[in-house]
Amino acid sequence: MATLLGVDVGTSSVKVMQFDPELGRPLAAVGEEYPIHTPQPGWAEQDPEDYWSATVRAVRAVIAQTGRTDVVGISFSGQMHGTILLDSSLRPLARAIIWADTRSSAQVHQLVESVPDYAAQAGTLPAAGFLISTMTWLQQNQPDLIAKTYRVILPKDYVCLKMTGQAATDVSDAAGTGTFNVGQGTWAEAIIKAANLPPEIFPPVKDSVALAGHLQAGSAAELGLAADIPVFMGCADQPAQAIGNGLIQPGAASVTVGTGGQVCVPLIASGNLRTDQRLHVFNHAVPGMHYVLGAILSAGLSLRWLRNLVGLQGVPDAYAILSAEAAAVPPGAEGLIFLPHLTGERTPHMDPLARGLFLGLGYHHGRGHLARAVMEGVSLALRQVLELSLELSGPVDRVIASGGGMESDFWRQIMADVLNLPLQRSLMAEQASLGAALVAGVGADIYPSFESACASLVRYGPPTVPRPELVAFYDDLYAQYTRLYPLLRPEMHQLVERRSVN
Numbered sequence: 240m241a242t243l244l245g246v247d248v249g250t251s252s253v254k255v256m257q258f259d260p261e262l263g264r265p266l267a268a269v270g271e272e273y274p275i276h277t278p279q280p281g282w283a284e285q286d287p288e289d290y291w292s293a294t295v296r297a298v299r300a301v302i303a304q305t306g307r308t309d310v311v312g313i314s315f316s317g318q319m320h321g322t323i324l325l326d327s328s329l330r331p332l333a334r335a336i337i338w339a340d341t342r343s344s345a346q347v348h349q350l351v352e353s354v355p356d357y358a359a360q361a362g363t364l365p366a367a368g369f370l371i372s373t374m375t376w377l378q379q380n381q382p383d384l385i386a387k388t389y390r391v392i393l394p395k396d397y398v399c400l401k402m403t404g405q406a407a408t409d410v411s412d413a414a415g416t417g418t419f420n421v422g423q424g425t426w427a428e429a430i431i432k433a434a435n436l437p438p439e440i441f442p443p444v445k446d447s448v449a450l451a452g453h454l455q456a457g458s459a460a461e462l463g464l465a466a467d468i469p470v471f472m473g474c475a476d477q478p479a480q481a482i483g484n485g486l487i488q489p490g491a492a493s494v495t496v497g498t499g500g501q502v503c504v505p506l507i508a509s510g511n512l513r514t515d516q517r518l519h520v521f522n523h524a525v526p527g528m529h530y531v532l533g534a535i536l537s538a539g540l541s542l543r544w545l546r547n548l549v550g551l552q553g554v555p556d557a558y559a560i561l562s563a564e565a566a567a568v569p570p571g572a573e574g575l576i577f578l579p580h581l582t583g584e585r586t587p588h589m590d591p592l593a594r595g596l597f598l599g600l601g602y603h604h605g606r607g608h609l610a611r612a613v614m615e616g617v618s619l620a621l622r623q624v625l626e627l628s629l630e631l632s633g634p635v636d637r638v639i640a641s642g643g644g645m646e647s648d649f650w651r652q653i654m655a656d657v658l659n660l661p662l663q664r665s666l667m668a669e670q671a672s673l674g675a676a677l678v679a680g681v682g683a684d685i686y687p688s689f690e691s692a693c694a695s696l697v698r699y700g701p702p703t704v705p706r707p708e709l710v711a712f713y714d715d716l717y718a719q720y721t722r723l724y725p726l727l728r729p730e731m732h733q734l735v736e737r738r739s740v741n
Contacts, residue, residue, distance in 0.1 A: 241309050241685070242266065244298065245676030247316040247476065247669070248290050248395040250275070250337065250498055255297035256672035257305055260685050263696055265676075267304040268669050271297045276334060283339035283368075287323050287331045287397045294398050298462045310464055312679035313402065313454065315473030316480070316671040317395025319415040320366075322373040327389040329406050335394060336373045339536070341583055343372035344591040350375060350417075353433035361430060362414065362421035362512070362520035362529070367583065367591040370416035375434040388440050395473055396442070402470050403452030407443040409472040414521035419444075421522055421529065422512050447474040447524035448682040471682035474524035476671050477503050477532055482678070483670030484639045485697035487525045487689050492628065492635045494621055494654065494662070496644025500538030502586075502624040504531045504632040513631050517587035518624075520631070524678060525689050531631050533586035533624035537595070538617045539644045541579045545613050549606050562649045564607030565614060570656075570712055572608045574599045577616030578723060580731075586624045588724060594731040598723065614650045618657040619713075619720040625658060640664050640703070648703075656709045657717065661702035 241261075247254040256268040273289035276282075302308060320338040323331055336342075344367045351357055351364055358364050365372045370391065378385050390406045393416070400406050413419040413426070418434075418441070420427040431438050445451070451470045459466040473479070477495075480486075481503050486493050492504040506512075506520070506529040514520045519532040537544070542561065551557035576598050583591035597612065629635065640662040645651050655662045667673055677692045686692035 241311040242307055243676040243679045243683070243685070244310050244313040245316065245672040245674065245679065246294055246313065246398060247479065247672040247675055248294070248318060248398055249476065249671070250318045250339070253290060253293040253297055254669055254672045255294065255301050256669055256676055257301045257307065257310070258673065258676040260680055265667070265669070265673065266307065267301045268672060269297045269300040269304070275337070275339070281341040283337050284334035285337055285394075287335050287394070290394060290398050291401045295461050298464070302463050308464055310468050312469050312471060312683035312685070314471040314675045314679035314682060315395040315399055316476045316675040317393060317412060317473065319393070319412065319475045319477065320369045321394045322370045323392050323394065323397050324384060324388045325390040325392065325406060326387055329390065329400060329404070331397070332384055332387055337394070338368040339582060340373065341367040341591045343367045343376040346372050346375040346379070350430070350433060354430055357430065358514045358516045360420050360427045361417050362514050363417055363518070364516050364589060365417040366585055366589060371418040371430060371434060374436055378435055385436070390442050391440050392442055399451050399470060399473065402454050402458045404455055405452045407445055407451060407472065409445055409447045409449070409474050409524070410522045411447055411474040411478045411524050413444045415475050415519070421520060424522065445472045446526065447472050447478070447678055450682065469683055471679050473675055473678055475521070477501060478524040478530065479674030479678070480641055480671045481505065481530065482524060482674035482689060482693065483667065484641060484665050485693040486639060487528065487693055489632065490635055491637045491639065492625065493639040493641050494625065494645070494658070495642040496538045496617065496621075496650070497642035498538065498540045500535040500617060500621050502533045502621060502628050504628045504635065506530055506632055515627065515631055517589065517627055518631065531628045533628050535579060535617070535620045535624065536583060536585055537579045537581040538621070539642065541577070541581060541595070541613050541617055542610070542644070544581060545609055549609070558647070561606070561610040562647055565611035566649050568607045568611045570709055571716060572612040572615065573603065574601065575604055575608050575612040576716065576720060576723070577612040578720075579613070579616050579620050587627055590728070592732045592735045593724065593728070594734060596723070596727065614653050615657070615716070616720070617644070618654045619717050621654070622657050622717055623721060638662050639699070641670055651703045655703045655705045657713045659705050659710045661704050663699040663702050666698045666700055667696065
C-alpha cells in the first residue's frame, strides 16, 4: 500500500491531504492557519517560517488521523505571485511579500513602459503584487536587500526547500511571476534587465512533476515521516485546482470563489500563443498545456468584509445567516448593485486604485440586501472575466464551480443565472491539495498521466442550471455593471489620492 501527500500553501492557511490511490479517495485533510501582516496600508506580508510550521502541524495531524506513514510522494500547490528572498545559506532575508500587496503600483507602469511587448513575452502584464513588480520596488527602495539576495522563490517553493534543501520553482509558478517567457519556457531576460535585477538570483525552473529532491532526515523527523521520500516540484494553486477538478483539456472552464475569484480555461500550447493584456496566459502543470487565467481580488473577501462589518464576525454559521437573509431578497437586491473592488482590481481593469461601491442604497435596504448585492456583484465581475477569457480560448460546454463561496447552493445558483451556464462541482473536496497529490502521483509513476488520473478519480455532482426567467434580468444588470467602472474610475482614483494625502 502507498499514499500521497498534497500540500496546498494558500493565502490564509496550509492544507494537507493524504490520498490513497488504490482506494481513489482522500484519507484525511487538515488545515492550519497563519496570519497576514499589514505593516502599512496596502502592504501584505507573511513569515515564510509560518508556512513551514503550519505544514508540520498539518502533516502530523493528518498522520495522526490516518495512522499511515506509507507516503511514497509529496508535492505542492501554492498561492501565486509572492516573493521570498533568500540569502546564500537559503534562509529568508525578510517576510514574504504576497499577491495582495499593492505597494508596487508605480513600478507596474515603469515596467510596461520599458518593455513594449511585455504581454507577448510574459503572457500577462505585470500587476501590483506580482514577483517582478515587488522585486522592482525592492530594487528601488531597499537595494541593500536585493544585494544580499542569492535566490528568489515563491511561497510553495519555501516548503519544498525546507523538505529537500533545494531552492527552485516550477514552470507554472514561474509563469505567474510576470518574469517568465511563457512560450519559450525560460526567464525573460529583457524583463529582468528592465527591472535592473541580477538574473542569477532567479531560480532553476523545472516541470511541475519533476523530482525536487528527497525528504531530508531533519525535516522528516519534524513531520513524523520517513526520510528520503521523493518530493516533487508541484505547481501554482490555479493549475493544481484545475487538475483536482479534471480541467486539463480545452472545452471546459472553472470559476472559483475563494478569497479572490478566478476563471481558468485550458489552452493547448502552440507557437502562436494569443494573449490579452487584461488576462493572464500561463503555463499549466500539465505538459504541453497553457491556461487563460482571469482574476478578481475580492470575491469571498467581499462577503467576509460584509460579515465583519455587520457584526457577524465570530458568529457560528455567519455565512448561512447571510445567505438565508439574502435569499429572502428579490434578484437585484431591490435596486442595489455592488462593485467588488475593495483592494483594487485585476481583470479586466488592472487598476490597483479601483475601489468598491454600493450604488442605489436606500432606507429600505437591510443586511440581506447588502449580502445579495455582494454575491451578485462578485458573480457579475466573474462573468466579465469569463467572457474575456473565452475570446482567447473559444467556447466551453461546461463550467466547474470551485472554492468556498461556491459551496453555497444559493450563491452557486446566482452564479449560474448570471453566467447563463450550468455549473458543476467536483465530488472530491479540496481540489488544490488533491491536485498537488496527483502531481506527486504522476511524478512517482503511480499514474501514467494526468489524463488517466483524472479519468479514474474526478466525478461531478448534478449541475446547477440557470433559471430562464432570470437570465434576461441579469443580462440587463450586467450591462449596467460594466458601465460603472469606466464612469467612476476618476472618482475612485481621486478618493484614494485624497486618503493618501490625509
